[in-house]
Amino acid sequence: MKRNSRLSAVLHALMHMAEREAPMTSDDLALCLDTNAVVVRRTMAGLREAGIVQSGRGHGGGWHFARPLADISLLDIYNALGEPIVFQIGPATEMPGCVVEQSVNRVIGEALKDAEAILMARFAGTTLADLAADFRVAAKHCRADTG
Amino acid sequence: MKRNSRLSAVLHALMHMAEREAPMTSDDLALCLDTNAVVVRRTMAGLREAGIVQSGRGHGGGWHFARPLADISLLDIYNALGEPIVFQIGPATEMPGCVVEQSVNRVIGEALKDAEAILMARFAGTTLADLAADFRVAAKHCRADTG
DNA sequence: GCGATTCGTAACTATTATTGTTACATGAAA
DNA sequence: TTTCATGTAACAATAATAGTTACGAATCGC
Numbered sequence: 001m002k003r004n005s006r007l008s009a010v011l012h013a014l015m016h017m018a019e020r021e022a023p024m025t026s027d028d029l030a031l032c033l034d035t036n037a038v039v040v041r042r043t044m045a046g047l048r049e050a051g052i053v054q055s056g057r058g059h060g061g062g063w064h065f066a067r068p069l070a071d072i073s074l075l076d077i078y079n080a081l082g083e084p085i086v087f088q089i090g091p092a093t094e095m096p097g098c099v100v101e102q103s104v105n106r107v108i109g110e111a112l113k114d115a116e117a118i119l120m121a122r123f124a125g126t127t128l129a130d131l132a133a134d135f136r137v138a139a140k141h142c143r144a145d146t147g
Numbered sequence: 148m149k150r151n152s153r154l155s156a157v158l159h160a161l162m163h164m165a166e167r168e169a170p171m172t173s174d175d176l177a178l179c180l181d182t183n184a185v186v187v188r189r190t191m192a193g194l195r196e197a198g199i200v201q202s203g204r205g206h207g208g209g210w211h212f213a214r215p216l217a218d219i220s221l222l223d224i225y226n227a228l229g230e231p232i233v234f235q236i237g238p239a240t241e242m243p244g245c246v247v248e249q250s251v252n253r254v255i256g257e258a259l260k261d262a263e264a265i266l267m268a269r270f271a272g273t274t275l276a277d278l279a280a281d282f283r284v285a286a287k288h289c290r291a292d293t294g
Numbered sequence: 295g296c297g298a299t300t301c302g303t304a305a306c307t308a309t310t311a312t313t314g315t316t317a318c319a320t321g322a323a324a
Numbered sequence: 325t326t327t328c329a330t331g332t333a334a335c336a337a338t339a340a341t342a343g344t345t346a347c348g349a350a351t352c353g354c
Contacts, residue, residue, distance in 0.1 A: 002310055002341045003232070005239035011251045012239070019247075025300065032247075033239070036343055041301065057301045058351030085150070085340095088235040088311095092152035092159065092180065100166070100179075103282040104158045107273065115266040122258040135250040149312045149339050172329065183314055188330065204330045205322030232311095235340095 004084045009033055010043050010077060011131065014053075018069055018132045023062030043081070050080035069132055074123035086116050151231045156180055157190050157224060158278065161200075165216060165279045170209030190228070197227035216279055221270035233263050 013029045026037035026044075033040065044063060047053045054066045065072075078084070090112075091105045160176045173184035173191075180187065191210060194200045201213045212219075225231070237259070238252045 003237035004235050004341070005237060006341090007236055008238045008248075008251060008255055011255070012245070012248045015247045015251060027300085032245070037301090038303085038344070039342065041303085042342095045302080055301060056351080057299080057349080059299055059353065061300050061351070063301095085235045088151050088232045089154055090150035090152060091155045098159070098179070099286055100162045100282055101155075101159045103285050104155060104162060104278065106285075107278060107281060108155055108158070111266055111269040111273075114269065115262045118265050119258055119262040122261065126254065126258075131251065131254060134254060135247055138250050138253075139246055151312070153312090174329085184330090185316085185332085186314065188332085189313095192331080202330060203322080204320080204328080206324060206328055208322070208329050210330095 003088070006043050006081050006084060007074075007078060009035070010047065010081065011074070011128075013040065013044070013063075014065075014077075014128060015132060015135055017053075017063060017065065018128065023056060023060070023064040025062040029063065046080040046082055047077065050076065052076060052080055068129070070127050070129035072128045074126045074128075074131075075120060077128075078120075078123055086119065087112050150235070153190050153228050153231060154221075154225055156182070157194065157228065158221070158275075160187065160191070160210075161212075161224075161275060162279060162282055164200075164210060164212065165275065170203060170207070170211040172209040176210065193227045193229055194224065197223065199223060199227055215276070217274050217276035219275045221273045221275075221278075222267060224275075225267075225270055233266065234259050 012033055016029065016032045017024050026040040029040045029044075030037040044053060044055070048055055051066050052072055053063050055061070055063050089108075091101075091108065093101060093105075096102050096105060159180055163176065163179045164171050173187040176187045176191075177184040191200060191202070195202055198213050199219055200210050202208070202210050236255075238248075238255065240248060240252075243249050243252060
């Protein structure tokens with residue numbers, strides 16, 4: 001299956017925004033992400049509703065942050081994206097009648113739940129400021145293009 | 148997208164097999180799993196190659212275990228299935244040229260890797276015997292159908 | 295006000311992974 | 325030798341994501 005790359009993509013977009021002063025248009029970001037402006041708007045819509053970014057129309061419009069990078073965790077963003085499904089593997093039936101299947105689903109489900117909790121904790125503990133700092137360290141070693 | 152339910156499905160099948168003495172045919176299992184016999188064969192093929200189950204043709208044929216349930220971990224089965232992709236979320240580009248994207252991918256990738264390690268450890272520590280025992284406890288409380 | 299710019303959104307297409315189905319060959323037991 | 329059962333290829337169905345087109349609505353500069 002195609003994997004869901006919205007989290008990755010939107011973080012990529014936000015980091016580009018973080019490197020600039022002025023708002024960036026959907027077209028700007030689409031160029032960075034090598035995708036379409038509509039896809040950008042669609043993805044960013046959730047973040048706007050969550051109060052993470054703001055958008056402006058017309059001349060000089062575009063996307064900018066609604067609050068400091070240090071106040072935005074990866075979990076905030078994950079949630080703003082509509083909490084995409086984490087795992088590709090999952091149960092065959094959500095509400096099985098078969099007792100055997102129920103038992104299997106429970107065991108697998110608990111394992112997945114624990115792994116997901118680890119992931120969410122990690123997301124909660126990482127802010128966009130962390131991510132930006134991480135990037136700047138990496139960029140020091142390799143002053144290449146940023147497109 | 149559709150989620151990959153092969154692990155869940157095959158465990159369901161194996162638990163039904165564990166509850167019986169005689170081999171079960173693909174048709175038997177397909178009935179249990181509410182699916183098609185070909186799908187069963189396809190899924191079980193990996194387990195046969197991994198030496199977890201054996202199959203016999205003709206009269207009295209079908210599927211049976213190749214070794215004790217206590218010697219088969221969920222990780223063995225996961226691996227036998229061809230190590231299906233665990234996460235639905237993932238990077239937009241596998242080998243990005245953009246340094247910003249590389250940085251984002253690395254941070255996200257590490258978080259996913261850690262979560263996956265937790266999951267695999269859990270799978271490694273659970274055997275089919277554990278699963279069967281778990282089921283029998285649950286079945287005591289609810290003596291319903293097992294199909 | 296007018297026109298250029300930019301977001302907002304619906305509708306449709308393209309891509310791709312999983313699952314289901316059909317068909318037929320192969321092998322084993324009664 | 326007939327019947328039962330797996331082995332496998334080929335194709336259809338399903339479903340989720342991502343890309344595209346089209347048009348409406350809001351904002352800015354003139």
